[in-house]
Amino acid sequence: MTETKWLSSEEQLGWRGFLLASRLIMDQLNRELQDAHDLSLTDYAILVRLSEEQDHQLRMTELAASSGLSKSRLSHQMKRLEQRGLTSRSVCPDDARGTNAELTKAGYKALQDASHTHVAGVREHLLDHFDPDQVRELARWTEEVVHHLDQDGRSGPLLPSCQP
Numbered sequence: 001m002t003e004t005k006w007l008s009s010e011e012q013l014g015w016r017g018f019l020l021a022s023r024l025i026m027d028q029l030n031r032e033l034q035d036a037h038d039l040s041l042t043d044y045a046i047l048v049r050l051s052e053e054q055d056h057q058l059r060m061t062e063l064a065a066s067s068g069l070s071k072s073r074l075s076h077q078m079k080r081l082e083q084r085g086l087t088s089r090s091v092c093p094d095d096a097r098g099t100n101a102e103l104t105k106a107g108y109k110a111l112q113d114a115s116h117t118h119v120a121g122v123r124e125h126l127l128d129h130f131d132p133d134q135v136r137e138l139a140r141w142t143e144e145v146v147h148h149l150d151q152d153g154r155s156g157p158l159l160p161s162c163q164p
Contacts, residue, residue, distance in 0.1 A: 021104045037114040042069070042077055044118060050103035056103035059092055060140040073146065074101075086110050 030041040050056050064074040081087040086107035092098030
C-alpha cells in the first residue's frame with residue numbers, strides 16, 4: 001500500500017476555503033436568480049449554453065455533458081423550462097434516436113434579463129474581491145483543473161462567449 005501524502009495546514013486551509021467559498025457563491029447566485037427571475041442557477045446555465053450555439057439548439061447528450069449534468073437531471077430541468085416556454089425539444093434531424101434542446105425566443109429574452117443579475121452577482125461576490133492579476137491567476141488555475149479533469153473535452157471551451 002502506498003503512503004498517503006496528507007495535506008499540510010496551508011493546503012487544508014486552501015482546500016476547505018475553496019469548498020466553502022464555492023458553495024456560498026453558488027448558493028448566493030442561485031438565490032439572486034431565483035428571487036429576481038424565478039430561474040435556478042442550473043436553469044440559467046442551460047439557457048446560457050443553448051444561447052452559445054449558432055442556431056440556439058444542441059443535442060441533449062451534448063448539453064448534459066457540457067453543463068455537467070446527468071441525463072436525467074437535464075431532462076428534469078428541461079421539463080421545467082419547457083413548461084415555462086423557455087426551451088423546447090425536438091427530434092434530432094441527423095439521428096431520429098436523438099433529441100435536440102432548443103432555446104425559444106422567450107428563453108432568450110429571459111436569459112437576457114437574468115444575465116444582468118448574474119453578472120452583477122459574479123462581480124459583487126467574487127471578482128470585485130481580486131485585483132486584475134489575481135483574476136488572471138484564477139482563470140489560469142481553473143482552466144488547468146478543468147483541462148486535467150475533463151480530458152475528453154465534454155464540457156467544451158471555458159470561454160465560448162461572454163454575453164447572451
